[in-house]
Amino acid sequence: MMLAKKISSFNILCFLVLSCCLQCLALTHHHWVVQEASYTRLCHTKRILTVNGKFPGPTLMVHKGETIYVRVHNKGKYNITLHWHGVKQPRYPWSDGPEYITQCPIQPGETFTQKVIFSTEEGTLWWHAHSDWSRATVHGAIIIYPKLGPAGYPFPKPDAEVPIIFGEWWKKDVMKLLKEALRTGGDPNVSDAITINGQPETFRLAVDQGKSYLLRFVNAAMSLSLFVSIANHNLTVVGVDGSYTKPITNDYIVISPGQSLDALLLANQNPNQLYYMAARAYSTGVGVNFDNTTATAIVQYNGNYSATPFSPPILPYLPYYNDTNAAFRFLGRLRSLANKDHPIHVPVKVTTHMVSTVAVNTIPCKINDTCEGPNGTRLAASMNNISFVNPSMDILQAYYRHINGVYKRDFPNFPPYLFDFTADYLPLSLEIPSRGTRVKVVKYNSTVELVLQGTNLISGLDHPMHLHGYSFFIVGYGFGNFNRSNDPSSYNLIDPPLRNTVIVPISGWVTIRFTANNPGVWFMHCHIERHMTWGMDTVFIVKNGKRTKARLLPPPPDMPPC
Structure with a gap:
């Protein structure tokens, strides 16, 4: 199963970016214009969606711990959102960006100011559109330098x-x-x-x-x-x-x-x-x-x-x-730095255990439709046999304002069907998922272990799974079916890599751990775009803690309406 074909024409955004260094209280101003631009590629001249006329878009440069403000004006004909990939946005998912998860999209002609809060991140991240497939051209790098001071990089400074x-x-x-x-x-x-x-x-x-x-x-x-x-x-x-x-x-x-x-x-x-x-x-x-x-x-x-x-x-x-x-x-060679200046805190005592399958599925074709999936079906994807459905309003607003009927809080902790997930041949009856908007609610400061189990339904494949609002430790991975009795004995709890996107190996599994200390609504999905579109997604809602600084911040005044 693969993705789409090349980029053509569309209009879109005009961004004004205001960078605010909280350490020095000095404002700097960046002007980002997202609009159509012409590019010649492979003997084809096309109109593509760009930021400031650039493809890729501008590189955003900040220091660790800074906060920036991005004023996004959509001058195009399609809805748009922007996501700051890997930026944890502590207590502030309002600017995280995935459409119908933390916001309704910015409609053509409308404006939304996003507050982007950097905290512990250092190194390289990126930003991209998180609506439909606009990220094909709407994306760029984020460079996070060390805090101002003598410390600098933990490696020889490059030229x-x-x-x-x-x-x-x-x-x-x-x-x-x-x-x-x-x-x-x-x-x-x-x-x-x-x-x-x-x-x-x-x-x-x-x-x-x-x-x-x-x-x-x-x-x-x-x-x-x-x-x-x-x-x-x-x-x-x-x-x-x-x-x-x-x-x-x-x-x-x-x-x-x-x-x-x-x-x-x-x-x-x-x-x-x-x-x-x-x-x-x-x-x-x-x-x-x-x-x-x-x-x-x-x-x-x-x-x-x-x-x-x-x-x-x-x-x-x-x-x-x-x-x-x-x-x-x-x-398998990647390890966190895990030293005095860059300590890590791997959860050792787990309070929330989860196992989720990640699978490509099929759903029956509607009567009188002609479907082009396997055996005349429609292709779908799932986590724990649930193909995620975007609601008509964003989950974050529904959660914050206590609006019922937008989502269900019953995403299962374990697969509903147990079978040989990595077998070469699997019954057709296992291919059909249920469909719904089902989320997982966890208590503030709980420690979560999530095993992501690949399956060979339809076709096995490596799946890059991304969690918003958090970085997590990859404590183990393997091939075949996860064995709860034996596999944890090989976990690395000393210096596992800290990532926000992990590859689930074909016919295998991976285990991640994180501490749920960032209250809010946070999307988890496959970063293969068609798989996300087909429903290989879920949402973590992390409840508020008791202290004021452990509680979700209020929304900005200009949240896009649905």
Whole structure:
């Protein structure tokens, strides 16, 4: 099952961004205009949705602990929302962004001022649209520098820093592709190309011999996890998803949709040669279509060297597209920094245990409809056999104002059906999920362990699962069915990686833990866009604590109406 096809025309937003440094009380002003722009890609000139006429959009730069204000004016013809991916927004989900979860969308011609509160995040995150499939072009990097002062980075300061944003490109208008996929119930078309900083092959990274570069990687792709490598050069990973890690050096990285990663590149190779940076899919689903193109960028040394455009760049090694062992050999090495200056607090005593399946499903086709899913069905997706349905008003407003009938508080702690989740052949009767808006309510400061179990219904696949409002510790993962008696014995409770998006391995499971100390309404979903659209989602409602500073803050006065 794969995603849509290329971008075409639409109008959209005009943003005015006001940055406020709470430490120094100085206001700075950023003007962001989100609008149509023309770009030429793969011999096609298209009108695409952009911010400030840029694709990718502007890079937002803040220091740890700062707060910014973003005034969003929608000048387009479609509804829009913006999400600050990985920003925890303590006690303030009102600006988190997912439509019909924490807000109703900003309608054409309307304005909404978003307050974005940075707290413990450091490193690289990103922002993107969180409505329909607009994030295909409405996205950009967020750089969170250390607090002002002598501490700085916990690694040697690089000579330069470069955002590297991966995306997908479609020749057609993604909104039309979404509409067509929803009409037919089939699998959307795969993208036509993978991009690096908006280009499939023309981005150049100029480096100086002997200098180091902090590459701030973001995977903004709609459906593809990626293997990434630079020919003849190693990458030293020093951060993931807005948190620092123990340095690990490797000749390739793996990054899923929604994830960010900081890596140091040392320019220590022959300067007379050009080198390719390359990215291609890591895709494991049997019979699942995917974009199998390779995006490339040129790494070129500055100076009077003999390298010319006629000297072919060297291609790097990349694992085969379905090499799960290579992917998790890399991912399994990631560890939190976990030192005196960057302590972590892994929940040890768990008060809320949960297990949730993540699955691609089918639902029967309506009478007189022609559906293009397997065996004439409509494709769907689920968590714990529930295919999430967006309500007609946002859940946060309903929760805050005690409005009944918008959602049910009965998302199950465990799968409703127990079977061999990773078997090669499963009964068709297991493919059909229930549908509804069902959420999980947890007490403030409870410690949550959530096991995400992959299934082979329809087709097994790796699923990048993202939780809003929190970073979580990845304490364990494995293949096959999770075994509650044996698998916890291998958990890492000392220095597990701290992330906001985790890859659930094909035919496997992953366990995350977090302390529910951020009251509010927080979305959890697969970051493969079509899976989120099909219903691989749920919502955590974290109740207020007793203290004033443990309670949800009130909404701003200009929340968009439904």
